[in-house]
Amino acid sequence: MRVIGLMSGTSHDAIDAIGAEIILRDSTIHVRIVGQLSRAYPEGLRTELVAALPPGSVDMGTVCRLDTAIGQAFAAAADAAVHEFFSGSADLIASHGQTVYHWVRDGTTHGTLQLGQPAWIAERTGVPVVSDFRSRDIAAGGQGAPLVGLFDVLWLAGRPGRAAALNIGGIANVTVTGAQPVAFDTGPGNALIDAAADMCINGVEHFDRSGLRGARGTIDTELLEVLLAEPYYRAAAPKTTGKELFNRAYLERVLRGRAISADDIVATVTALTARTIADALAPLHPTEVITSGGGTRNPTLMTMLGEQLRSATLRTSDELGLPAAAKEATAFAVLGFLTAHGLAGSHSACTGATRATVLGSITPGAVGLTLPAAPATLPRRLTLAG
Structure with missing residues (x-):
C-alpha cells in the first residue's frame, strides 16, 4: 500500500507528513519511506489552538472551529504529500490529528480528544483515512499512549x-x-x-x-x-x-x-x-x-x-x-496499514490494555471503501528501506 502518515505532536507547531510504501510479506512489515514534508500551522491557527489548551477554557464553538481548521490544514498537507510522493494517487492516509486533551485521572486514562476532522482530508484527496487511533485502546483499558510501542x-x-x-x-x-x-x-x-x-x-x-x-x-x-x-x-x-x-x-x-x-x-x-x-x-x-x-x-x-x-x-x-523528524508520522502510517488489514495496532503490555485491538475509525474515500483481506500471518518484525 502507498500510505501517507500525518502527525502533529504536543509541540503544536507543524504537521509532519511522510509517504511510505508498505507491504507485509510472510511475518515482516517492509517500509520504504518515499519522502517527508512539514507544514507549519498558520500563526493565527496555532495561537488559537495553544490558547485552547489546558489550563485554557474554551466554548464548544471554538472546539468546532478548531476541528474544522485543523482538519483543513491536515487535508492540505495530505494533498501536497499525495502529489509530491505518489503523483496524486495513494491508497491510504493515516491521520493522528492534533491532541488537545488527554483525560488522565489517578493514573487511569478515561478519554482523549484529537481534533482535525478526517472528512476534510478524505474529501480533498479522495483517499480513505484512518483516524482516532487512541480511543479504542483506552476503551480496552489502556493508556492510549504512547501508541508507538508496537x-x-x-x-x-x-x-x-x-x-x-x-x-x-x-x-x-x-x-x-x-x-x-x-x-x-x-x-x-x-x-x-x-x-x-x-x-x-x-x-x-x-x-x-x-x-x-x-x-x-x-x-x-x-x-x-x-x-x-x-x-x-x-x-x-x-x-x-x-x-x-x-x-x-x-x-x-x-x-x-x-x-x-x-x-x-x-x-x-x-x-x-x-x-x-x-x-x-x-x-x-x-x-x-x-x-x-x-x-x-x-x-x-x-x-x-x-x-x-x-x-x-x-x-x-x-x-x-x-x-x-519522521519517526511518529511513519509509526502512524504503519498503524493505519495494520488497521486497513484488520490487524491490531496496539501492544497490551505497552499500553496496559486488557488486549491488543484494531485501532481507529475509517472514513471512506471518493470511490467507497474496499479493504484488503486479512493476512494469514501476524507481523513479527519491521524493516526500513530508504
Missing part, C-alpha cells in the same frame, strides 16, 4: 542487548524492548523548555533554538529539585501524561517568588528533561537509546542526556534509517 517492538526486534526507542516531542515517550516490553511517557520533553523560552523572550520564539539559551544558562539545583518532586515521575508504568500537566502555568507556579535569570530557567528545565528520561530508563538497563523527535535538534539537551545515561549508547534513529 511499531518500536517490531522495528527493534533482533537488535543485540536491550534497546530503548525514545521520542522527544513536547512530551517524551520511550519503548524498551525485551521479553516483556514496556512503553510509557517519561514526562516533559520539550514542553517546559518551550514554555520557558516563550516566557523569557515574550513569545518572539516558541522554543530554545539550537539549545543556545540552555547552553548559556546555569542549572539552578534548588529549582531542579523542586521540579523533580513532581509525583508523576514516581508513578509506575504504563503511564501517560501531557500538557494537561506540564504546561506554562505549571512552570509559572513553580517559579513564583524565585529570582532566576531567563537563561538559567531554560538550562534548568532542559536538565529536568534529561534527568527524568535517564531516571526512568535506569531500572530498565537499556544498552542503547535510539532517539527521535524535535528534541534531537537541541544539542544542549542531547549532551545532558548523554551524560545522564552513562552506560547506554545514545544514537539517533537516523542511524537506523529512520529520519528523526
Whole structure:
C-alpha cells in the first residue's frame, strides 16, 4: 500500500507528513519511506489552538472551529504529500490529528480528544483515512499512549542487548524492548523548555533554538529539585501524561517568588528533561537509546542526556534509517496499514490494555471503501528501506 502518515505532536507547531510504501510479506512489515514534508500551522491557527489548551477554557464553538481548521490544514498537507510522493494517487492516509486533551485521572486514562476532522482530508484527496487511533485502546483499558510501542517492538526486534526507542516531542515517550516490553511517557520533553523560552523572550520564539539559551544558562539545583518532586515521575508504568500537566502555568507556579535569570530557567528545565528520561530508563538497563523527535535538534539537551545515561549508547534513529523528524508520522502510517488489514495496532503490555485491538475509525474515500483481506500471518518484525 502507498500510505501517507500525518502527525502533529504536543509541540503544536507543524504537521509532519511522510509517504511510505508498505507491504507485509510472510511475518515482516517492509517500509520504504518515499519522502517527508512539514507544514507549519498558520500563526493565527496555532495561537488559537495553544490558547485552547489546558489550563485554557474554551466554548464548544471554538472546539468546532478548531476541528474544522485543523482538519483543513491536515487535508492540505495530505494533498501536497499525495502529489509530491505518489503523483496524486495513494491508497491510504493515516491521520493522528492534533491532541488537545488527554483525560488522565489517578493514573487511569478515561478519554482523549484529537481534533482535525478526517472528512476534510478524505474529501480533498479522495483517499480513505484512518483516524482516532487512541480511543479504542483506552476503551480496552489502556493508556492510549504512547501508541508507538508496537511499531518500536517490531522495528527493534533482533537488535543485540536491550534497546530503548525514545521520542522527544513536547512530551517524551520511550519503548524498551525485551521479553516483556514496556512503553510509557517519561514526562516533559520539550514542553517546559518551550514554555520557558516563550516566557523569557515574550513569545518572539516558541522554543530554545539550537539549545543556545540552555547552553548559556546555569542549572539552578534548588529549582531542579523542586521540579523533580513532581509525583508523576514516581508513578509506575504504563503511564501517560501531557500538557494537561506540564504546561506554562505549571512552570509559572513553580517559579513564583524565585529570582532566576531567563537563561538559567531554560538550562534548568532542559536538565529536568534529561534527568527524568535517564531516571526512568535506569531500572530498565537499556544498552542503547535510539532517539527521535524535535528534541534531537537541541544539542544542549542531547549532551545532558548523554551524560545522564552513562552506560547506554545514545544514537539517533537516523542511524537506523529512520529520519528523526519522521519517526511518529511513519509509526502512524504503519498503524493505519495494520488497521486497513484488520490487524491490531496496539501492544497490551505497552499500553496496559486488557488486549491488543484494531485501532481507529475509517472514513471512506471518493470511490467507497474496499479493504484488503486479512493476512494469514501476524507481523513479527519491521524493516526500513530508504
